[in-house]
Amino acid sequence: METEIRSRQTGSAAGVGLMLASSLSSQTGAAVGAFAFDVIGPVGVVAVRQWVAGVVLLAVGRPRLRAFTRRQWLPVLGLAAVFATMNVSLYTAIDRIGLGLAVTLEFLGPLTVAVAGARRHVTLGCAVLAAAGVVLLTRPQPSSDYVGVGLGLLAALCWAIYILLNRTVGRRLPGLEGSAAAGAVSGLVYVPIGVGVLVAHPPxxxxxxxxxxxxxxxxxxxxxxxxxxxxxxPAHSFGLFMSLSPVFAAAIGAVVLGEALAPLDWLAIALVVSANTTAVLLTSRTAR
Structure with a gap:
């Protein structure tokens, strides 16, 4: 019994470590990619990122592409399109409004899915918290970068669709084949785009x-x-931990990119994180 308990504790600790590594790695990668914006632009960075992701996903997922049916290919192609659009929107938003603010806006996507999944009146409070956070983040004024904000919101929409499409892909294809195929297709889409950008802006x-x-x-x-x-x-614990990603993004943006956030920006991030955390808890309880 004690051995089993220790095994579970060890597994949970390893899981927390992996979640921490995932979030920090993702935001650090975005920050490092931002250093190349001045040379090849956000689109060039995304193109190279998609190529790397496509190769890795193919190696890990090993999809049997020739065996895919039309019914399987449709959501995969949709997932690839959303994946490609989400990344270029996010990276362009990072270039315009900074890592912390862009990632916080992007997290409105999974928040929306979680709120819709909870189906409780209290989720209205989550929506209000998130809306207040967005208003604080954007603080509409003549100098506001509305294009950057709009791109962050587009990334959020893409992430919400990405989550829903992933469920469909998971039901129609075994294991990681669907995600791997989508990553490969997305990488192929960026071949002509990336080549064009790199020719125009020699890296x-x-x-x-x-x-x-x-x-x-x-x-x-x-x-x-x-x-x-x-x-x-558990999935809900994973969702709760991932809710902290905007905080990690803001901190890494400050340390790596020198992005200084005002107190109101940190308050806005806290509101969005709180809304997402509450929504995930509600969703997990509804699922039970």
């Missing part, structure tokens, strides 16, 4: 290294860490 070795690092840290490492973490901790 330096340092810029390519930063973009490739973003692919490894923001795609490959989180994908594998999340996969292993979900085998060790």
């Amino acid at each position: 330096t070795p340092a810029a390519l290294a930063c973009a490739a690092t973003a692919g490894v840290l923001s795609s490959a490492v989180p994908f594998l860490a999340d996969l292993l973490a979900l085998r060790r901790v």
Whole structure:
């Protein structure tokens, strides 16, 4: 009995470590990728990231592409399109409004899915908290970067659709085949785009290294860490921990990129994180 309890505790501790590694790796990768924006732009960085992610996902998932049916390919192609759009929207938003604010806006996507899944009146409070956070983040004024805010919200919409499509892909394809195929297709889509950008804006070795690092840290490492973490901790615990990602993004943005956030920005991030945490708890209770 004691051995079993210790085994569970060890598994939980390992799961927490993996979740921490996933979140920190993802946000650090985005910050490192930002160093290449001045040379190849956000689109160039995303292209290289998608290529790296596609190769890693193919190697891990090993999808049997020739065996896919039309019914299986449709959600996979949709997932690939959303994946590609989400990343370019997020990275362009990071370029315009900073890592912490962009990631916080992006997290409105899973928050919306969680609130919709809970189906309780108290979820209205979550929506109000999130809305207050958005108002504080954007603080509409003549100097506000509405394009950057809009791109962050587009990334949020894409993430919400990504979550829903992933469920469909998971039901129609075994294991990781669907996600791997979507990653590969997304990488192929970015071949002509990326080549065009890199020809127009010749990359330096340092810029390519930063973009490739973003692919490894923001795609490959989180994908594998999340996969292993979900085998060790409950799904709702995973969701709760991932709710802290905007905080990690803001902290890493401040340390790595020198992004200084005002007290109101931190308050806004806290409101969005609180709303997401509450929504995840409500969803897990409803599922039970």
